[in-house]
Amino acid sequence: MTGHEEIRKLLPLSAAGLLEAAAERRVCEHLRECLDCAARAEEFAGLAAGLSALPTPPLPLGLVTRTEALVAAELAAEADRRQGALLAAAASVLAWLIAVAGWYLYRALTGGGIWGWVALSSIPISMAIPAAAAIVRRNRLERRMS
């Protein structure tokens, strides 16, 4: 490839300001001697200037409002999920504490075995799960209504 052809390939990058200093110097030196390349460089410079000055397309009406509403709904849903997870974690800790305390209490009062305690502790658990689910559902509904 001749120096002339090589420089030609660099002209778009020179117009885009993406050439390193050494390459840019080579281009400048060549342009002083080659009228053909100088004319082409001018065309690229015109294109670059035109592209930088293109008018910004107008935003569709209501796009930002719709986006903000969508993002707000997403944040609310996320808050719901966080609250649900927090509630579930708190319920688990509470259930564990009740179960451990219940085991000591059950053994002290009745002297019964592990299976009796398991059967007895399933009663509060079967009540707590639907109660937690109902709280989460109600919170979600409240957020949707507000």
Added chain:
Amino acid sequence: MIFEATLAEGLPVAEQDEVARLRRRDPAAVAVVVGRYQHRLYRYLIRLVREPAAADDLFQQTWLNVVRQIGRYDARRSFDTWLFAIAHNVAVDLLRRQSGESLEEHEFELPADTADSLSAVMATERAAILAAEMAQLPALYREALTLRFEEGMKLEEIAEVTHAPLSTVKSRVQRALECLRQNMCARWRKEDLL
């Protein structure tokens, strides 16, 4: 706080505050940040997908992803670049699904070189013609041009947004400008524009 300290290095004070509030899921901060970037983001998306309805959807999807992924944002890096990378990803997903729009790296055929002077074409209708010609280019070239010339991004920033090597970005900008110049020369004559 380490987070606050790292924020201070990269972003102006107002933006630091907005990004920190965004991390805390403050809805008011969302409105401020959307407002700040609305025109630039929409311009990038419309240049990439060309259809206003699609750009509209992608705009909303981008902000949803921003809110979902803000925890992963590295405050030492530019928020602009991070935001445009998210927009790039959602746009690429759409373009992959659309028929007739390729995002594969390929040699775009250049039209035959002509001797017409482009300087004659650079007249009053230049912006409209240029935008129309730019829309005819492949998506990868349109993206490279809008990020370089409209967003004024550096080579490294474009590479980060598009997940492409520096040499590829350079090559895209070079070929995009070459295509644009040749298309303009081939299709527009001086008398058509006067």
